[in-house]
Amino acid sequence: MNRNGWIALTFHALFIVFILAPIVVVCVVAFTPEGFLSYPTHTWSLRWFRAIARYPEFVDAFFASLWLGLLSSAIAVALSVPAALAIARHRFPGREAITALFLSPLMIPHVVLGIAFLRFFTEIGLGGTFAGLVISHVVIVLPFALRLVLASAAGMDRAIENAAVSLGASGLTTFRRITLPLIAPGVASGWALAFIQSFDEVTMTVFIAAPGTTTLPVRMFLYIQDNIDPLVTSVSAAVIALTVLFLIVLDRLYGIERLLAGRAVGQDDR
Amino acid sequence: MAFLALEGLTKRFGPYLAVDGLELTVGQGEFVSLLGPSGCGKTTTLQMIAGFVEPSAGRILLGGQDLAGVAPNRRGLGIVFQSYALFPHMTAAENVAFGLEMRRVPRAEREARVREALALVGLAGFEDRFPRRLSGGQQQRVALARALVIRPEILLLDEPLSNLDAKLREEMQIELRQIQRRLGTTTVLVTHDQGEAMALSDRIAVMNRGRIEQVAPPHEAYERPATPFVASFLGKTNLLAGLVRDGADGPVFVLDGFALPAHGAAPGPAIATVRPERIAFADAGAGLAGTVAARVFQGSHWMLSVETAAGTVLVIRQNTGAEMPREGAAVGLTWSPQDMAVRRAEP
């Protein structure tokens, strides 16, 4: 039951249709038995999902995206945790400017970052390498991790750590036994958000991905640029299904709005 | 004999002087309170003793040793924080055990001491509860047990009872005092509650704006406040403006025709401080004349405010069942000379 009137509920229903329509359409068309784009009106078929396996370009791209996402989010979190603790706990000259710098990939258009990375990596000989891809992804997903870790570090009572120190714990022990467990939810969700951001990123990556290091979204984008067929639809449907699964788990663990509130600005959503 | 000594302890935050040349000694087994209004630098002082805040100047000596180079985790002090600062992801027992773990106390001994400490604060059977499932008073006790179990050289308490409701606070005061007496742990308590400081302490250090104004046993500070601030901060007091004159038997304090001997006071305008409970009603026509403006019954005593030519005077009388003057009644007020402190009025 809710307190919205029927006008509000009608609007809400239309809004939900608007939000879900394109996502649902992709998933439905993916089951077409035909060789062309169409709705599976008579029977559903898995032929286009099976077809994915015959296109190593998508399979390879999927694994490239997976490793890239895992690696870059892990590095981003590893860098974010100490940085967030310094920013939340210490007052030092340049603190504000440094925080702004760390969050700047949220504000800079990803096209600009793509161009900047392309130029830079070409100059230093990392052009088209997986290492370059990882470095660039660490930079663009770090703000997401940082925000969530910062939020949990800032929300922590300083006295709790002081209590541990007064009981004889060293700095490292305090971090391991007290600080880390207490900011763990922020760290875990920061990692998850960073992973998804890396996994979905296309605008920046399209500039620096080489044939051997193409990620799944870039592969999908380039494919769609040429033509749209049921194959790319089934790939998209698989990606949507994976994301939704991940999302439901995340929502259970952390709450979607809390997760997203930390990312008021995301970049790759266009 | 000084066990803990603060010598010229000073803390500046930028240009702001939070703690200003504190001098204080605490004897072994003594219970000393730092009492003062909010923002006077109590917590900062405690944090300097604990090692979390670095002094700008001055020394802290523990058993004769300067603590300056000693890291906070090596000072061996027990601290109870205002917010309790329990580890939320550990059970009561794990909280209490943490300090022992850090000291590498063998498991068996550790468990015994944890149980003993929790029993000491009346929490036997609560070992496996997580903090969020304990009441405020129980959390407070866990925090106390956690600080005591390491057998600290000094117990530091920062407003430990201020988050409890009035009734629980009184119970905890009594308990705290008993535990401290039993263990003989040297204790420094920070509080802004004068009742708490007086109930618990062997001596009170009254602080104001980063300075200690008086260090004395509770009754002494109350009876003979060293400064007007101490007088007004410790309990209620009346400040009466009058004149000191030389009389036949030495100086007298004169107030609207009512005169009392004031030994040692210099002639001139002066201010007398008198506790409200030391003021009695005089026989008709005698004493300082006034009119009862209001009276409030408070169970064990009455509070009356009396309008006089020297201003409003607060009077507290024990409830002995005797009749009290009603509002509007004309009364005379009197008190004995030794209940009055006379100070030269600042020009």
Next chain:
Amino acid sequence: MIARRVVPWLLVGPALLLFVAVVLIPIAMTLLLSFHRWGQFTGIETVIVLDNWREVIEDPYFAEMFLRTFRIAVLVTVAAALIGAPEAYVLHRMRSPWKGIFLLIVLGPLLISVVARTLGWALLFGGETALVNIVLLRLGLVAEPVRFMFTETGVVIALTHVLVPFMVLAVWASLQRMDPRVDDAAVSLGAGRATVLWRIVLPQAIPGILGGAIIVFALAASAFATPAIIGGRRLKVASTLAYDEFLNTLNWPLGAAVAVLLLVALAAIIVAANRLVERRFAQVFE
């Protein structure tokens, strides 16, 4: 103690080094790149000239393209506010578990690949699967099929879909801070529902709407995948143009100039908007 001063620097150090090396330096290099000369046969010449900037500023092709970019961004922002703000209010008034479920449905798409979402619009707009036109024709809202693919209309609709969750999120957050009893107080004073909405709720939601608008505008103006897929090769916006210069024409300096101009224009607009919002609504933000 000196050691304590060093601690925060040790902590931020690794990330700071990375960001200086991989954000500040490359951006500076891009800025520099936009001043280099490019020739069909000579490639990039490392000289400092204003050629690219002159071209970008004087050639009406670029003016039209930037105009289109910002026109699309404004339309998307308005559309997102018009549908996102009411939706946030509806969500705000829902009870659990519906609130949680619909919040997940509305915000969840933010985490779904933008390519997949845009593909959905491409399917809905064109070919055999053009459901939008089928519905419009059935309802009699249009007489003949509307062109969505390769038009600004199509790009605006798809981008609104992609970005509206940010508006919902921002407005939702500002509504969360609202004291629900204020509503009741207004009603108890005799206000009707419309009055409450207009006089009580909207003023409190406005900081959220403006905050959301800034985010949506910035993201719409720098959008890439959606305009590239829905707009196609002819309907260029700043991002897709820069992409073309870089990966097709290979005129990097010109592409860099377009990108830098986009960055500067966006930064100026966002800073100005932020100023305005903060000054105008400083009291509401307290």
